[in-house]
Amino acid sequence: MVTLEQDKSTYINSMFGRIAKSYDFLNAVMTLNMHKLWKRDAINKASVNMPYLKKAKILDLCTGTGDMAFMWAEKPQVAKVMAIDSCLPMLERAERRQIKSKATNADKITFMEADALQLPFQDNNFDAITVGFGLRNVKDLDLALSEIHRVLKPEGFIASLDLGHPESGFVDSFYRGVFLKLMPLLGQVLAGDQAAYKYLIDSLETWPKQKDLSQMFWDKGFTRSYYKNIMFGTTAIVVAQK
Secondary structure (H helix, E strand, O other), rough: OOOOOOHHHHHHHHHHHHHHHHHHHHHHHOOOOOHHHHHHHHHOOOOOOOHOOOEEEEEEOOOOOOHHHHHOOOOOEEEEEEEEEEEHHHHHHHHHHHHHOOOOOHHHHEEEEEEEEEEEOOOOOOEEEEEOOHHHHOOOHHHHHHHHHHEEEEEEEEEEEOOOOOOOHHHHHHHHHHHHHHHHHHHHHHHHHHHHHHHHHHHHHOEEEEHHHHHHHHHOOEEEEEEEEEHHOOOOEEEEEE
């Protein structure tokens, strides 16, 4: 758990830097490879305006190794994908994937080291924004939402995919009591880093429920917001329109 003496941004960057090499493999194991379906679902929800756009410009926040950036690049309406992360080892792996990719649309992506709390972009710049399992890790969620609102074009969509809080007490008890306790053990066995995956459990203590995160988007001035539960609410997509 991050202590009061530690800077969350520094802790997160160090943690993800340690597990960068095994990150994709562990995601596949822990979600039975379903995380890719969830990411495509989030992208589809942020793509409602795509049929009416030409040369759309996309921002993928906390891109990690670039899964969602590569998915965005597949869309013919998308001309440019800016994929940012503050963890350099993750970006390096994403860039290696881009170099090795045989898909010509991978050239649409620009990977950049940047902070979600201080986005280096002009106002009203992007047609859509996505973030996969990343908002939970920012130091200041309120500021991150303000920055998202600032750089998103009017009528554009933001979709955030992340861990959720099951609404059923029974599911929540099983989720926390069984599944989440297995994650640090898998992290130790498969990545040699139990602490990094214990953080995933600890981070849920301060992460808002999906309905509350949806309300936070409303409070930031978005004109529409809703959420979709996945796997009984253990994961959720929160969508908002500016």
